[in-house]
Amino acid sequence: THEQQQAYFDANIAADTPIEAKDWMPDAYRQTLIRQIGQHAHSEVIGMLPEANWLTRAPSLRRKAILLAKIQDEAGHGLYLYSAAETLGCSRPDIYEKMLDGKMKYSSIFNYPTLNWADIGVIGWLVDGAAIVNQVALCRTSYAPYARAMVKICKEESFHQRQGYEAAMAMANGSAEQRAMLQDSINRFWWPALMMFGPTDSDSPNSAQSMVWKIKRHSNDELRQKFVDNTVPQLEALNMTVPDPDLKWDEASGHYRFGTINWDEFYQVIKGHGLCNHERVGAKRRAWEEGSWVREAAMAHAEKHAVKAA
Ligand code: FAQ
Numbered sequence: 546t547h548e549q550q551q552a553y554f555d556a557n558i559a560a561d562t563p564i565e566a567k568d569w570m571p572d573a574y575r576q577t578l579i580r581q582i583g584q585h586a587h588s589e590v591i592g593m594l595p596e597a598n599w600l601t602r603a604p605s606l607r608r609k610a611i612l613l614a615k616i617q618d619e620a621g622h623g624l625y626l627y628s629a630a631e632t633l634g635c636s637r638p639d640i641y642e643k644m645l646d647g648k649m650k651y652s653s654i655f656n657y658p659t660l661n662w663a664d665i666g667v668i669g670w671l672v673d674g675a676a677i678v679n680q681v682a683l684c685r686t687s688y689a690p691y692a693r694a695m696v697k698i699c700k701e702e703s704f705h706q707r708q709g710y711e712a713a714m715a716m717a718n719g720s721a722e723q724r725a726m727l728q729d730s731i732n733r734f735w736w737p738a739l740m741m742f743g744p745t746d747s748d749s750p751n752s753a754q755s756m757v758w759k760i761k762r763h764s765n766d767e768l769r770q771k772f773v774d775n776t777v778p779q780l781e782a783l784n785m786t787v788p789d790p791d792l793k794w795d796e797a798s799g800h801y802r803f804g805t806i807n808w809d810e811f812y813q814v815i816k817g818h819g820l821c822n823h824e825r826v827g828a829k830r831r832a833w834e835e836g837s838w839v840r841e842a843a844m845a846h847a848e849k850h851a852v853k854a855a
Contacts, residue, residue, distance in 0.1 A: 558759055563689035566632035574758055577751065578688050579633050580649070581760065583640040586626035587651035591644075591825050593619045595659040596668060604662060611708050612665060618701045625694040632690045645830050647817055654741050656819030663716055663723075663730035669709015671731075671738040671776065677702045678772045679742065687759040710779065717783040728785055735787045739803070740811045742769040748808075773801050 550569040557564060564570055593616050600616070603609035627637050643649040654672055659665065677699060684695045716727040743749055743765040755761040763771075777794075780787060791804035813819065 558687055558757075561687075561759070563692065564687055565689050573754075574760075575633050577755060577758070577760060578691065579630055579635045579640070581755075582626055582630040582633075582691055583635070583644075584650050584652075586623050586630060586640075587644040587649060588655065589619050589623035589626060591651045591655045591829065592672075594825055594828055595655055595657070595821075596665060598659045599662060599665050602662070603665075608665075608712070615669070615705050615708065618705065622694075622698045622701070625698065626691075629688075629690040629694045641833070645826060645833060647826070650815055652741055653811060653814040653819065654737050655825060656814050656821045657733065657737050658821055660733070661726050661730060663713070663726040664734070666709050666712030666716060667727070667730040667734050669705050669707075670713050670779070671709075671734050672741070673702050673705040673709055674776060675738045675741045675772050677706055678768050678775065682762045682768060685759075685762055713783060717785065724784075727783070731780070731785055732788045735789070736806060736810075739769055739773070739806055740814075742766070742772070744808065744811070745806075770800055773803055777801050 551571065554564070554568070554570055554574075557568075564574075596612060596616050596619075600609065600612055603612055627640075630640060631637055640649060644651060654675075659668070680695050680699050680702060684692055684699060686692045686695070713727060716723040746752060746764045746766045749765050752761060752764055756764065773792075777787075777792070789804045791802065793802055795802045814822070
């Protein structure tokens with residue numbers, strides 16, 4: 546009966562037994578996962594765009610090869626995540642088109658422009674650094690196909706974070722002009738990186754239920770705090786600052802305290818009114834439309850071979 550299925554699911558969640566694709570699950574659990582994994586997949590593929598902006602202008606062949614590899618990794622992450630979402634019964638073209646139509650979100654961070662080369666180092670360091678804090682927690686999420694995808698993604702993301710920090714370090718040890726570029730980039734990306742963790746716990750409508758289901762293991766504010774605690778010593782090692790006069794070490798709690806996030810800006814960006822929302826979605830829509838003949842040809846090829854095999 547339905548009650549027995551629900552009781553079995555609840556017992557598995559309570560015992561930390563991972564939920565597999567073929568297991569019974571409440572419809573709301575399934576829908577929440579499609580929303581979150583879908584948003585995560587869209588973020589990976591949209592996230593390729595700000596970095597691609599600097600591919601042809603990388604300062605050396607070495608930097609260019611690293612950046613190319615990183616962008617390809619993001620495409621791969623998108624593919625694992627779309628596959629994980631499909632195990633829940635959604636259709637990939639359907640959720641992709643919802644993103645193009647503004648009916649599904651992707652991370653706010655990718656609606657900010659990349660204005661100088663330092664932005665590429667800072668994205669690796671701060672944006673991948675924030676992503677990894679969130680994603681390490683998701684390696685233990687209750688839905689097994691999502692958790693398994695996260696393990697490989699985290700390994701690659703950790704390389705991205707280190708290459709970003711190494712690129713930032715090169716600029717911090719460079720000329721006064723390079724240090725100024727790096728500081729400018731940190732000034733622009735610091736607050737948007739903190740916004741990646743989502744609204745504060747008291748304003749996060751999905752958190753309470755997602756924590757009960759163990760989709761989320763830590764709250765938005767807990768992960769944001771962990772990111773700040775990880776990052777401030779790295780910032781100090783570069784002799785850089787953040788645009789937050791309230792940032793200070795709090796001995797009693799063992800955490801860095803920080804100022805108030807501009808939530809109005811966050812909500813504007815996720816509603817589609819950020820600096821680059823139109824440009825990002827426009828680029829993806831063009832690629833989707835221009836690639837339609839490839840999808841049709843691939844389907845025709847598969848059908849021809851299916852007939853031959855039969
Ligand atoms: N941007 O109730 P909550 C990467 C939405 S890393 C946009 O707290 P939830 C790697 C949220 O969807 C970035 N929307 O929601 C990379 C909800 O809207 P909805 C991707 C946001 O789900 C690096 C509403 O606000 N990582 O791509 C944001 O419990 C470099 C209320 O929020 C992930 O997606 C935001 N920042 O918690 C790639 C991680 N924050 O759907 C390329 C997986 C919140 O009800 C280059 N996702 N919203 O209309 C998660 O962990 C969660 O979904 C949260 C939000 C924590 C993001």
